Amino acid sequence: MRGCIAGGRAVLLGAVLCGLVGAAAAAEADAPVFDPWAADVLGSETFLASHPDMRYRKLGNEAMQGGRPEQARSYYRRGARYADKLSQAALAELLWNGVGGPADRAAAYAWMDLAAERGDRFLLVHRERYWAALDPAERDRTLVEGQALYDTYGDAVAKPRQEREMRRGRNEVTGSRLGWIGALKMTVRGEDGQQQAMPVDRFLQDRYWEPAQYWHWQAQAMEQMQRAGTVEVGPATGVPPAE
Numbered sequence: 026m027r028g029c030i031a032g033g034r035a036v037l038l039g040a041v042l043c044g045l046v047g048a049a050a051a052a053e054a055d056a057p058v059f060d061p062w063a064a065d066v067l068g069s070e071t072f073l074a075s076h077p078d079m080r081y082r083k084l085g086n087e088a089m090q091g092g093r094p095e096q097a098r099s100y101y102r103r104g105a106r107y108a109d110k111l112s113q114a115a116l117a118e119l120l121w122n123g124v125g126g127p128a129d130r131a132a133a134y135a136w137m138d139l140a141a142e143r144g145d146r147f148l149l150v151h152r153e154r155y156w157a158a159l160d161p162a163e164r165d166r167t168l169v170e171g172q173a174l175y176d177t178y179g180d181a182v183a184k185p186r187q188e189r190e191m192r193r194g195r196n197e198v199t200g201s202r203l204g205w206i207g208a209l210k211m212t213v214r215g216e217d218g219q220q221q222a223m224p225v226d227r228f229l230q231d232r233y234w235e236p237a238q239y240w241h242w243q244a245q246a247m248e249q250m251q252r253a254g255t256v257e258v259g260p261a262t263g264v265p266p267a268e
Contacts, residue, residue: 075194078109094125108183135170
């Protein structure tokens with residue numbers, strides 16, 4: 026993930042700003058069969074319209090890079106509703122460091138605990154680092170904060186929201202011939218707003234749309250992020266363009 030982590034040391038928000046799209050692209054490069062369409066599919070407005078987890082994280086990242094951390098908090102919270110663990114971790118970091126609003130370390134720990142729900146190693150490390158820094162009163166408050174978050178944002182309720190959006194989006198694509206070029210290509214709107222053609226089978230891969238495969242693909246991308254290097258807690262920094 027060259028160009029994803031800024032500054033002299035790697036930071037969690039830097040990893041979040043790179044996001045799963047960058048990790049997925051790196052994973053594609055290591056795969057036995059490289060998919061040159063991966064970045065175009067994942068970055069298209071058509072794809073993101075049916076993947077609110079990635080859409081809201083992207084908007085949060087753009088708000089951070091644009092110097093609007095208050096807005097980033099709102100976007101990350103929306104992404105968190107669709108089981109996006111990086112959005113949950115980013116919100117935890119902003120709360121912990123008091124970026125974009127008041128600091129609240131108990132709430133930050135609760136969000137990081139939620140982000141680490143699936144056992145991702147680097148998120149667990151951050152969660153334990155948070156816990157070690159909390160005072161007794163803050164630790165007591167995390168129990169209340171945490172239960173409320175799991176009731177609304179935990180995988181048990183957040184994953185079904187995301188899966189409904191993916192099913193709806195896939196049905197819209199497969200149920201209409203609009204935007205299709207012949208039998209093998211379709212047009213999608215890219216990040217720049219321009220229409221582009223791509224192979225239908227690349228856009229409709231099961232790992233992007235079928236729930237079990239989608240969550241497995243996300244886990245693989247998270248693992249790729251972990252292998253990219255050590256991630257330390259620190260303040261948000263700018264992210265330079267990839268070389």
